Amino acid sequence: MRILLVEDDQPLSAALSNSLRAANYVVDCVYRGREALSMLAAEQTDIVILDLGLPDMDGLEVLREIRHKIKEMPVIILTARDKVTDKILGLDAGADDYLPKPFDMDELFARLRVLERRLGTATSAMVKIGEVALNTQTLELTVAGEAVSLPRRELMLLKVLMENGGRIQPKQKLESRLYEWGDEVSSNTIEVHIHHLRKKLPDNFIKTIRGVGYSIPVNGA
Structure with a gap:
């Protein structure tokens, strides 16, 4: 499964990508919203993990563009914005899941497995x-x-x-x-x-x- 990780905090991005690769995911890392949209145009991504606090554009704007261009792309929002209203905004904008920071990697893995099953024909782990x-x-x-x-x-x-x-x-x-x-x-x-x-x-x-x-x-x- 190939993941596009969109996270501008480079130390956090490196730690996350290392953990994901150790769990046998293929990971492409970008740090800006426009880079993410450019990568997605290549149509090789299976799941997007998207931070909202990006330097060039708001993550919700990135999400809306993803939904406009690739309606079925699974997206997990990963962000420090943990208010209920922020979660509602993210889900209403088209996110499949929302995980506030800090979080446990096992929980992220579990949520990724749910999205993987949705993409495939398997119904359980x-x-x-x-x-x-x-x-x-x-x-x-x-x-x-x-x-x-x-x-x-x-x-x-x-x-x-x-x-x-x-x-x-x-x-x-x-x-x-x-x-x-x-x-x-x-x-x-x-x-x-x-x-x-x-x-x-x-x-x-x-x-x-x-x-x-x-x-x-x-x-x-």
Whole structure:
């Protein structure tokens, strides 16, 4: 899952992004509202975490522009403005959630998981397809009841595919969910990750949709 973090406090931004990356999120960081809107135009962001106190424009204005241009983009407001009226203004402007500072990272992670489920086909933190079960909260993976360990990016890739079971995931979209701006990505990176994943999963668990991407069928599809 690729997050755009819009926070002008650079030490806080660095701490937040490090925590999010440690939880296997891909994070792009910007410090101004206009930068955020420019990044969103590339259509590679899944969720926005938005501070309201930005130096170039009010965060609510950024939110309104997001809603005007990308109506379905999930947005969590993260701000020191903790009055009820501020919360109402944020939610009325189109925010999906509102988290006042200071906050607990576990609460932010929980709210992100809710938005992730809304974007995918999974209905809970435990996603089970056939003999493969993945707890998206703890990132514990089992195959036929046996625990399986995966490298970070393979685990992130499997998480995206399982959370969107039954949906075709284009190669470009998978790349955007695994790598941040500025990362060097070779043309066959996703193919290599899929190749390694298949060695640890049941036969034909991941389907190749030639010329498009990959999918994990559900219910025998």
